[in-house]
Each structure stands twice: as structure tokens, then as C-alpha cells.
Amino acid sequence: MTYDLNDAQPQMSGELIPDGTFAKVAMHIRKGGVDGAGEADRQLLKASNQPGSDVLSLDAEFTVLEGAYARRKFWQSFTISGGKVDDQGQSIGWKISKAAFRAMIDSALGLKPDDMSEEAKAKRLLRGLSDLDGISFVAKIAVEPARSSAYRDQNRLAHVVVPTAPEWQKVMNGEAVAAAPDAKPRPAAKTETAKPAWANATPTAPTPPAWNQTARADATQQPALTPSPAPQPAAAAKPGPAWLNG
Template sequence: MSYDLNDAQPQMAPIGELIPDGTFAKVRLTVRPGGVDGATPMDARLLKASQSSDAKMLDCEFTILEGPHARRKFWQSFTVAGGKVDEKGQSIGWKISKSTFRAMVDSALGLDPRDESPDTKAKRVLPGLKHLDGIVFAARIMVEPASNPQYRDQNRIANVVLPDEPQHAAIMRGETVPPEPVNAPPRKAASAPAPGWQAPTPAWGAQPQAPAAAPAW
């Protein structure tokens, strides 16, 4: 027996090496179940409990699919319930996460973010957050400085790239797009617990009234 190594993929970047600030990439979201029930049957044991508040979060792994950083991964959690609230008693973290999730759907399905037609709005309705598992969209990635020198800087979603932005089509074709660094300033150490969303509906082709179907990616 022999081992032919000629078809081996290139070695991964060193562990701990960050994806450069401002990198544009096509990424896939994978949900990492945390054992806490969500608001729908589909989301049973899907969420993760915050260790510092009553927040419930969607724990996500992002994998770059193409380009010079292909197969690189980073992680980010999004608050979907609990945590700090606004003057109306609504979860601030969920409002931010909801905007990000909508942008992911628009980016993945090529929806004009200004399109409010019934068909388009139906594609933004999620039967459950589990439906986001596997979504592929265009993103700009940032380096978020650590607020404590004991911790490392981390990669985060800076913003989801929408179909009406000039980079979107090239990113989704897998082309290399020049980076646009975010240059985020160092964060101050928080005196209170940081919001659980720190970091970033679908009917991926399915009608909201129909039984939950596989996303259209």
C-alpha cells in the first residue's frame, strides 16, 4: 500500500492567524446547536444561553468558500432573545440580529433590499432560525480588537454585502475583490456584560404557509 499525496489540498493557515481586515468573501453559515429551545418547534435545542445574562443566542460558524482564504473559519453569536432592552422593552440584540439575518437572506437570494413586493417579503419569512443553517451569502469581514489584553482579536462579520452593492456579484461568482479595511478602534473594557450579539427570513424559495422545506441554496 502507498499514499499518494499529490491530490492533497493546500495546508491550512496557521491556527490563530486572522483573516485580513476588510476581506470580502462568499461565506456559508453553519448553526452550532447549544441545547436551549427557541421559539418554534424547528428551533428545539438550537440556541445557546449567555453566561452573563438572560440572552439566548444563535451560535454560528462561518466558512469562506472560495478565494485565497477558502476553508478559513470564524465564529460569531447573535442574540435572538433577552439581553438589554430598549425603551419599548424589546431586545436590542435581537433587533440588530434581525437586521443582519434579513441582509443575509437578501444577499443569498439576490433580493433588492428596497423590494417590498408580496413575493419578496414572503421569502424573508423564516419558519424557524434553523432555516438559516447552510445559507451562503456575500460578506465583508473585520478584525474586532479585544477589549481585554488577555484575549485575542477576533474576526467578525463587518456587514453583509447586499445585491445593490458593487461588490456583490463578483463575490458571489467567487472572484477576488480588493479589501476595504474597517480599522475598528480598540474596544474599551466594559463595566457591564457585553451584549450577546457582539460581532453580524428564509423562505429560501418556500412559501411561508407551506410546511418547512429545505432552503433554496
Template sequence: MSYDFNDAQPQMMPTGELIPDGTFAKIRMTIRPGGVNGSVPMDAGLLKAASESDAKMLDCEFTVVEGAFVRRKFWQNFTVAGGKLDDKGQSKGWNISKASFRAMVDSALGLSPKDMSDAARAKRVLQGLKQLDGIIFAARIMVEPASDPKYRDQNRLANVVLPDEPEYGAVMKGETVEADPVNAKPRKPSVTAGQNAPAWATDAAPVQAPQQQAGNVPWTQQGSAQAQPAAQQPAPQPSANGPAWLNG
């Protein structure tokens, strides 16, 4: 068998302008499996391996679901294990991603980030990262300048808009909200990594990922600096039917 490419159509070129810097929009996150297993059976094949470190990532596609930029997409990786460690031996990238994921849950379910009631805490407990697939939340989108003029600038998630922020209600209704530009500065190019290496790979120190023990889920055990140690406050039990956005 052979493949004859002579009758193939010309390659598709990039089309469309970037979503303007600072745009508020209601977006859906879809996870693109990368073939690497996560820490729980639900996340089998869900993650993507970094090319130049031991980091494992969630490869996410974001789609605007309402408003002036409906159906427009952008993409972003979130480190969930490995990479550069902090002074406690925890993945810096995961701690950043974990904060973003919690904000997504709060935004999707209309939870105040200050609400630490048993009911609210239970909604923030997921049985696997796979349950974030399809989550819809309010967001502010930024334009990240390319570090190399050969590449295009890209849209990125600037921050999740939470229920206690003034723009939240209008964004979740699909209404137009005045943009709040981020004016992000260009990233510093790496002098040691290849030109095509993503930003997370240029500052990641190769480390051996910790062995996952049966029944232990890292994202339910790592708390913020203000949180009580896990041993002093039992984690809420997740709903048997999964997150609310999967049931609605």
C-alpha cells in the same frame, strides 16, 4: 474504567493568520446548536444560553467558500431573545440580529432590500431560525481587536453585502475584491463582569423572557420603525419547502 492521558498528543495551538480587515468574501453560515429551545419546534435545542444574563443566542460558524481565503473560518454569536431592552420593551440584541438575518436572506437570494413585492416578502419569512443553517451570502469581514492583551484579535462579520452594492456580483462569483478596512476600535473592557465574559453579556440587563404563545413567531411580528404594524399588513406565507438556499 479509567482514562490514561499519558500517551495523548500535545495540545493543538492556534494556527493561521486572521483574514485581513475589510476583506470581501462569499461565506456559509452554520449554526452550532447549544441545547436551548427556540420559540418554535423546529428550533428545539438550537440556541445557546448566555452565562451572565437571560439572553439566548445563535452560535454561528462562518466558512469562506470561495476565493483567496477559502475554507477559513470565524465565529460569532447573535442574540435572538433577552438581554438589554429598548424603550418599547424589545430585545436590542434581537433587533440588531434580525437586521443581519434579513440582509443575509437578501444577499443569498439576490433580493434588493428595497423590493417589498409580495414575492420578495414571502422569501423573507422563515418557519424557524434553523432554516438559516447553511445560508451562503456575500460579506465583508472585519478584525475585532481584543479588549484584553491576553487574548487574540478575532474575525467578525462586519456587514452583509447586498445586491445593490457594487462589490456584490464579484464577491458572489468568488472573484477578488479590494478590501475595505473597517479599522474597528477596541471594545471597552467591563469593570463589573469577569474577564472572560463576552461583550454582549457586559451590557445586558437580566429580564424575564416573554412567554411564547402557540403559533406566534416573534421575528415575523417585530417590524422596523418604518414598517407598518403587523395588524395592518398580513405577513406573507412561507414556502412549504423552506428557503431557496435549502432547495438549490
């Protein structure tokens, strides 16, 4: 089978979407292999990779749909269960995620947050979290500074823009909206702590006892044996095309 790469799209640049950008995005759920609470959410959630953590999360991929940053992507996880709890024993992370999911529905359907009519309430009912897959809404995108110099900054969902915000209607109409970065201090990158001078000193070898010095001197007078060269194994053929193996 041959592959025609002439119609492939150009590579995306590694530049981040500017902090505070307003855009219409679509959310796609990346299944994590862990069952959720209902049949609709089988294999939907993702377990934490932190030892001892009981957090289950929703792994989301966001794609900008329109404007100067169309087709650009960023990723974010939403806690569904586990982690720190409040005074009532409820997961704090889930409460934050639940608020974001409701805002996504309000933004997608043009519902005002204070609309508690029966019709609006019915639209906020989900058969499962999998119903959120493919939802499109207006978002404010942030740049999250890296916590360590070993990592890069990344885009995150700052918050969902609901219909009561002035930017919502402008984005829905296809108008350009000026970015509004949040003023927040950048955390200091973690660096290795310098070692004290005594830790950098090169240890000296202990002097052997007198009874061992004679034996060591005799050993140095013995002719050194030259080992036979080991046979070289035949070079294994590298798989794949020549250009792949350099």
C-alpha cells in the same frame, strides 16, 4: 481499528483573515441545547454564561467558500432574546440580529432590500431560525481587536453585503475585490494597576512578649527529631501510546 492520516489536509495557519475582506461565506448553526420559540428550533439556542443574564443567542460558524481564504472559519453569536431593551420593551440585540438575518437572505437570493413585492416578502419568511443553517451569502469580514492582552484578536462579521452594494456582484462573479478596512481606534489593552509602595512592603513579624521568649529559648535547645521518610507509592502506568505521554 487503524487510522490512515496520510490523506489529512495540512493544518490551517493561525493568521486572521485581513480586515475588510469581502468573501462568500456559509453559515452553520451550532446547537446550544436550549429550545427556541418553535418546534423547528428545539435545542437550537445557547444560554449566556454570564451570571444573571437572560440572553439567548444563536451560535454561528462561518466558513469562507471561495478565494484566497477558502475553508477559513470564524465564529459569532447573535442575540435572539433578552439583554437590553428599547423604549417599546423589545430586545435591542434581537433587532440587530433580525436585520442581519434579513440581509443574509437578501444577499443569498439576490433580493434588493427595498423589494417589498409579495414574492420577495414570501422568501423572507422562515419556519424557524434553523432554516438559516447552511445559508451562503456575501460578507465583509472584520478583525475585532482583543479587549485584553490575555486574548487574541479575532475575525467577525462586519456586515452582510447586499445586492445593491457594488462588491456583491463582483464577489458573486468570482472577481477579486480589494479589502476595505473600517477605520476604528484600537482599544487599549487592560493591564494590572501598579500597587502603591506601601502595599509592597514586607510585613515584619511581631516581637514575642518577654514571658514567651524564655519558653522559645528552651525549645530551641531540644534536639530535633528526624522524621522517617514516607514510603514512595509505585508509579502508575500512563494510559495511551508512549509518544502521547512524552
